[in-house]
Amino acid sequence: MNVTKIKVGMASCGIAAGAAPVFKALSDKFGGKVEKTGCIGMCYREPIVEVLGDDGSSVIYGDINEKRTAELIAIIENEEVRKEWAVFIKGAPEFEQSLYNSKQVKIVMRNLGRINPESLDEYIAAGGWEALKKTLAGTPENLIEDMIRSGLRGRGGAGFPTGLKWKFARASDSDKKYLICNADEGDPGAFMDRSVLEGDPHSVLEGMAIAGFAIGSDTGFIYVRAEYPLAIKRLEIAVSQARNAGYLGKNIFGKGFDFNIELKKGAGAFVCGEETALMRSIEGNRGMPTLKPPFPAQSGLWRKPTNINNVETFANVPWIVLNGWEKYAAIGTEKSKGTKVFALTGKIKNTGTVEVPMGITLREVIFDIGGGIRNDKKFKAVQIGGPSGGCIPASLLDVPVDYDSLNRTGAIMGSGGMVVMDENTCMVDVARFFLNFVVEESCGKCTFCRLGNKRMLEILTRITEGKGKESDIEELEKLAGQVRNGSLCGLGQTAPNPVLTSIKYFRDEYIAHIKEKKCPSHVCKSLLSFTIDAGKCTGCTLCARNCPVKAVEGEVKKPHLIEQAKCIKCGKCYDVCRFDAVIKD
Amino acid sequence: MISEILKKYEPKKENLLSILHDVQESSGKNYVSTESVLEIGKFLGMTRSEINGVMTFYTMLSEEPRGKYIIRICVSAPCHVAGSVSVKEELKKVLGIDVGETTGDGLFTLEESACLGVCDIAPAMMVGKDVYGGLDGHKIKKIISEYRSRK
Numbered sequence A: 001m002n003v004t005k006i007k008v009g010m011a012s013c014g015i016a017a018g019a020a021p022v023f024k025a026l027s028d029k030f031g032g033k034v035e036k037t038g039c040i041g042m043c044y045r046e047p048i049v050e051v052l053g054d055d056g057s058s059v060i061y062g063d064i065n066e067k068r069t070a071e072l073i074a075i076i077e078n079e080e081v082r083k084e085w086a087v088f089i090k091g092a093p094e095f096e097q098s099l100y101n102s103k104q105v106k107i108v109m110r111n112l113g114r115i116n117p118e119s120l121d122e123y124i125a126a127g128g129w130e131a132l133k134k135t136l137a138g139t140p141e142n143l144i145e146d147m148i149r150s151g152l153r154g155r156g157g158a159g160f161p162t163g164l165k166w167k168f169a170r171a172s173d174s175d176k177k178y179l180i181c182n183a184d185e186g187d188p189g190a191f192m193d194r195s196v197l198e199g200d201p202h203s204v205l206e207g208m209a210i211a212g213f214a215i216g217s218d219t220g221f222i223y224v225r226a227e228y229p230l231a232i233k234r235l236e237i238a239v240s241q242a243r244n245a246g247y248l249g250k251n252i253f254g255k256g257f258d259f260n261i262e263l264k265k266g267a268g269a270f271v272c273g274e275e276t277a278l279m280r281s282i283e284g285n286r287g288m289p290t291l292k293p294p295f296p297a298q299s300g301l302w303r304k305p306t307n308i309n310n311v312e313t314f315a316n317v318p319w320i321v322l323n324g325w326e327k328y329a330a331i332g333t334e335k336s337k338g339t340k341v342f343a344l345t346g347k348i349k350n351t352g353t354v355e356v357p358m359g360i361t362l363r364e365v366i367f368d369i370g371g372g373i374r375n376d377k378k379f380k381a382v383q384i385g386g387p388s389g390g391c392i393p394a395s396l397l398d399v400p401v402d403y404d405s406l407n408r409t410g411a412i413m414g415s416g417g418m419v420v421m422d423e424n425t426c427m428v429d430v431a432r433f434f435l436n437f438v439v440e441e442s443c444g445k446c447t448f449c450r451l452g453n454k455r456m457l458e459i460l461t462r463i464t465e466g467k468g469k470e471s472d473i474e475e476l477e478k479l480a481g482q483v484r485n486g487s488l489c490g491l492g493q494t495a496p497n498p499v500l501t502s503i504k505y506f507r508d509e510y511i512a513h514i515k516e517k518k519c520p521s522h523v524c525k526s527l528l529s530f531t532i533d534a535g536k537c538t539g540c541t542l543c544a545r546n547c548p549v550k551a552v553e554g555e556v557k558k559p560h561l562i563e564q565a566k567c568i569k570c571g572k573c574y575d576v577c578r579f580d581a582v583i584k585d
Numbered sequence B: 001m002i003s004e005i006l007k008k009y010e011p012k013k014e015n016l017l018s019i020l021h022d023v024q025e026s027s028g029k030n031y032v033s034t035e036s037v038l039e040i041g042k043f044l045g046m047t048r049s050e051i052n053g054v055m056t057f058y059t060m061l062s063e064e065p066r067g068k069y070i071i072r073i074c075v076s077a078p079c080h081v082a083g084s085v086s087v088k089e090e091l092k093k094v095l096g097i098d099v100g101e102t103t104g105d106g107l108f109t110l111e112e113s114a115c116l117g118v119c120d121i122a123p124a125m126m127v128g129k130d131v132y133g134g135l136d137g138h139k140i141k142k143i144i145s146e147y148r149s150r151k
Helices: A012-016 A019-033 A066-077 A120-125 A130-136 A140-150 A162-171 A192-199 A201-215 A229-244 A275-282 A311-323 A325-329 A362-369 A403-409 A427-441 A447-464 A472-485 A490-494 A497-505 A507-514 A542-546 A572-576 B002-007 B013-026 B034-044 B048-057 B077-081 B084-095 B137-150
Strands: A003-009 A034-037 A049-053 A058-061 A086-089 A178-183 A219-224 A249-252 A257-265 A306-310 A339-346 A352-357 A379-384 A390-393 A417-422 A530-532 A582-584 B069-074 B108-113 B125-127 B130-132
Touching (some): A003 A012, A012 A019, A019 A066, A120 A229, A130 A311, A140 A162, A140 A201, A140 A311, A140 A325, A162 A201, A162 A306, A178 A311, A192 A201, A192 A229, A192 A311, A192 A339, A201 A219, A201 A229, A201 A257, A201 A306, A219 A229, A219 A275, A229 A257, A257 B013, A275 A306, A311 A325, A352 A362, A362 A379, A379 A427, A390 A427, A390 A497, A417 B077, A427 A447, A427 A497, A427 B077, A447 A472, A447 A490, A447 A507, A472 A490, A472 A497, A497 A507, A530 A572, A542 A572, A572 A582, B002 B013, B002 B034, B013 B034, B069 B084, B084 B108, B084 B137
Parallel strands (some): A003 A034, A178 A219, A178 A306, B069 B108
Antiparallel strands (some): A003 A049, A049 A058, A058 A086, A249 A257, A379 A417
């Protein structure tokens, strides 16, 4: 076997884990055989290096830090395989049939970790830009019809049928129409779009060009958040490559179709992910949402008909065109077709991005693919859909992942962030955290979003500080309804979801905070008390020496005592005690 | 210097954010000065208050001089459960400043970010355009001293 290629995962996750020096050391040794690639999804094993041989073999190694590089070079030179380091070996059943791999279906992530995102040739070799060529040989009407039949729904969160959206935009009569790719991924816990942009930018450009043909637009914008410098850099490279090669520009494939794409950077405003706010931001204004209707398909960017789709939606499009709508529609459930990419974070073993067929259960995603809870703690809840979503409890783990089933739980599909929480997480604290995010990010236009959320945050803060009143839950529910009904855009309308779902499924935790002044998960500091078990205390004085406020009293070799009036509940004594003598309650 | 940047753009309002980004980046102090705002205003036919209104809406743009490197510590939920609070405290200690402040040598400004979108390596931060993850006290000291020695 001769090594033909060595690929180093160089997405943000890989680089942050130290892939750059690994890439350099391997390049110094093996020269042009070494290439950059995107993230295959196993962020928890970065830096990741794949070694490919001329016999078709492929071994993917994980945790290749600087120290292991020298050893890896020796392994490659000796044509060996180091099984203990491998995260995947082609042909080996223990990897190919593992739950992690066998339960995933990769459509959006088809090229991630396989091609060099900065190489047009590699995208083309993977079938890239073929879908646009095929599209331009047909008619926009047939394309839209196929897209409707594929069942693809918007992956930005709301799940509106993509083909239908295109149909409305096509039907709008105007001298100018715009196409926008929403790459302003801002939900805490979501990074699927970043992965796609960093790992396979051309697929998004191709999806946009196809959509441009469908609706009759010659101008596309990608609005990408400024927090993603690597994604921006790779998009810039891809756009310029596509222009030079004639995939973007005038008379594409000689079919008389003109289409160009321009990048627009955000500047740190979450609300710009809302489509009307996003359009105002592109126009050079404050990114504040405007009333719908009129919908963008009638009056959008500069009041012209505009079609907006999300990164993941566009990345699906070339695959559907090439493989046919039937193949796509065969995956998923009756009303949710295809796959969905999720970002797994929080207290889960396998953090990273995964792509699963719609209809898979939450349990399969979190336990079979995600590997379960870190440190084998108990699962408590999964927060889906970011600040617009909700917390789903263990009793609903068998809910299938599709738009309608998730809606019924009170959460939403959202953009695809899954923040997994273990038994040590306080749900009131989590609700407060997400609400705090919304309060910070509300643009301030609607009174209920601006003030209602703030009032709710005050109540939640009060509850976590042990000052909650019995009427607080009712008050929260009342305010939640008003914020939902009194807000113009999706941010405000969905802001109460984390609070409402946590009340719905974890009401007893709220009651414990309010009535018993206790935080069952021992998270809310004000509700904690630290005491010393005299039977276990050996009088080693470690806690007394570490207490920052000198609240621990006692003589050497005699049981100590914590003076409650002085204690600031920092937990230092609890952390340092070697005899489990400090009781946290 | 500003005129060089303005040359790249057509005098259209839609280019305002891009221009502000470029001016801020080239300032060396990560800000857009009042003089620059006035010049951009002249170029785009916008008043100072119009530009100010836009600038204050976006958290990444600043009218006040800041450090050469902006440190953005992520305070999103995934980073929070991964321990971003203690990371932030450590950063404050190592830098000797609070959130929103700039170090005396003008190198660093410490800011919070609502989410950096690298939750897979939480707790995370950005220094300028570079992303760092899996942070703890030891890593922070190493990273900061690296930047200090870069000067």
